[in-house]
Amino acid sequence: MGYEWDFAIVLRDFDLLWLGLVNTLKVTGLSLLFGVPLGLFLALLRLYGRWPIRLPAAFVIEFLRTTPPIAQLFWFFFALPILIGVEIDPFRASILTFSLQSSAFFAEVFRGGIQSIEVGQWEAAKAIGMNRNQTLRRIILPQAVKRMIPAFLERAIELMKTTTLVSTISYADLLYQANSIAQSTFRTIEVFTIAAAMYFVVIFACSVAIRRLEKHLARSGETIVH
Amino acid sequence: MSPVLRLEGLHKSFDNLEVLKGIDLEVARGEVVVLLGASGSGKSTMLRCINFMEMPTAGRIHFDGDLVGRERNGRVQYKEEELTRLRARVGMVFQQFNLFPHMTALQNVMEGPRTVLRCDARECQRRGETYLNKVGLGWKANDYPARLSGGQQQRVAIARALAMEPEIMLFDEATSALDPELVGEVLETMKGLAEEGKTMLIVTHELGFAYTVADRVLFLSEGRILEQGTPSEVLTYPKQQGTKNFLRGHGTFRLPEPQID
Numbered sequence A: 001m002g003y004e005w006d007f008a009i010v011l012r013d014f015d016l017l018w019l020g021l022v023n024t025l026k027v028t029g030l031s032l033l034f035g036v037p038l039g040l041f042l043a044l045l046r047l048y049g050r051w052p053i054r055l056p057a058a059f060v061i062e063f064l065r066t067t068p069p070i071a072q073l074f075w076f077f078f079a080l081p082i083l084i085g086v087e088i089d090p091f092r093a094s095i096l097t098f099s100l101q102s103s104a105f106f107a108e109v110f111r112g113g114i115q116s117i118e119v120g121q122w123e124a125a126k127a128i129g130m131n132r133n134q135t136l137r138r139i140i141l142p143q144a145v146k147r148m149i150p151a152f153l154e155r156a157i158e159l160m161k162t163t164t165l166v167s168t169i170s171y172a173d174l175l176y177q178a179n180s181i182a183q184s185t186f187r188t189i190e191v192f193t194i195a196a197a198m199y200f201v202v203i204f205a206c207s208v209a210i211r212r213l214e215k216h217l218a219r220s221g222e223t224i225v226h
Numbered sequence B: 001m002s003p004v005l006r007l008e009g010l011h012k013s014f015d016n017l018e019v020l021k022g023i024d025l026e027v028a029r030g031e032v033v034v035l036l037g038a039s040g041s042g043k044s045t046m047l048r049c050i051n052f053m054e055m056p057t058a059g060r061i062h063f064d065g066d067l068v069g070r071e072r073n074g075r076v077q078y079k080e081e082e083l084t085r086l087r088a089r090v091g092m093v094f095q096q097f098n099l100f101p102h103m104t105a106l107q108n109v110m111e112g113p114r115t116v117l118r119c120d121a122r123e124c125q126r127r128g129e130t131y132l133n134k135v136g137l138g139w140k141a142n143d144y145p146a147r148l149s150g151g152q153q154q155r156v157a158i159a160r161a162l163a164m165e166p167e168i169m170l171f172d173e174a175t176s177a178l179d180p181e182l183v184g185e186v187l188e189t190m191k192g193l194a195e196e197g198k199t200m201l202i203v204t205h206e207l208g209f210a211y212t213v214a215d216r217v218l219f220l221s222e223g224r225i226l227e228q229g230t231p232s233e234v235l236t237y238p239k240q241q242g243t244k245n246f247l248r249g250h251g252t253f254r255l256p257e258p259q260i261d
Helices: A007-012 A014-048 A051-066 A069-084 A090-115 A119-127 A132-169 A174-185 A188-220 B043-050 B080-087 B105-116 B121-134 B150-162 B180-195 B207-213 B231-236 B241-250
Strands: B005-014 B017-027 B032-037 B058-063 B070-072 B075-077 B090-093 B168-172 B200-203 B216-221 B224-229
Touching (some): A014 A132, A014 A174, A051 A090, A069 A090, A090 A132, A119 A132, A119 B090, A132 A174, A132 A188, A174 A188, B005 B043, B017 B043, B032 B043, B080 B090, B121 B150, B180 B200, B180 B207, B207 B231, B216 B241, B224 B241
Parallel strands (some): B090 B168, B168 B200
Antiparallel strands (some): B005 B017, B005 B058, B216 B224
């Protein structure tokens, strides 16, 4: 019996796996880049818009949060091009899907963070004549963002794991590369072991960073920044 | 000269609970008015209506001779921008200090001039230092609120309000959240402002302070002004039963003058 491990064959294609990891990080990073500001925007609409704005914003957020990401991905990749008559490549479809999908989650993180700030902060700002935008920008968001950092990074990790779905529309992320190497070398076990290890290293490093940061924030006290 | 502040038939209800049942009041420039009353008598609500932290249900508020809002069919309508501009001219100090925890003492004081008045950097710095020094905390300029005692935090909050150079200062139980040994420094600061001629409207439970600092004392009961007059008239020779009961409650236990030097 006994399986004969052979990593050498697989490691010859390591540059392909590396390219896959880079692509995974690219999709994750760009989705964050668009998703976070969009999330803030959605959160503000949901919190402070009048009802004709607030309700659609809430609907969009809930819709994106409750539908399977893979269904969203397929919709943007297969359905949207038919509707608008323009071809969308896997990369663009991925960015589009995960920017929107993560924005819904970030919107809720922002909303929670903003609502966690004591009403006294709003009142103090109001009392010196600040309007709502000034209060949000100068007083509320700087404090809220600090409280949100752990939840925020948690979501970013979650996002990176979810982006493995892009392999289903043939975007060459880490999982996709692993799969194609497995098919050409028949070294399925080794390839996926290495791919898993690569995911593990990146994501575990992130979680360690989060835990450090959380500890640091706890030490510095809720009320002190710097 | 018109009074800084004039309230006419001010009413405020929360749902079905009527908290203010018609308040009429004029505050002259430089006058120090202390509001007394049992909890629930409406004194904090009255203060909070004056700078529109709460919206009055009915009545008119005149500031510097001008009606705040626009009257239509007997009802006053308010625009948020107008209220925001008004609040910049009215200082308020809260029971819970409410300093901005992510800013240093100096940054807290400069925030209004900077963001609301859009003063240039030099003017912001000048105001920040001037008013922080005025409350005796220039040496704490670069400390964050969490590093300050309650009394120091409240003094920074006073400086923050003063930095807007407001025409009237409102104090909403500014010493109620403080440990007893820290009350004195805040009252001293307030007294200093009164002596400088700041117009002040003060809600407090410190009767001795009211007696010393007030030009006029109002006693509120069940949403109305029950009695008003000089500190001596209201606090020493009260006429109304409600005022007498209140003062009796406060005077149950009394210390003979402590011999300290």
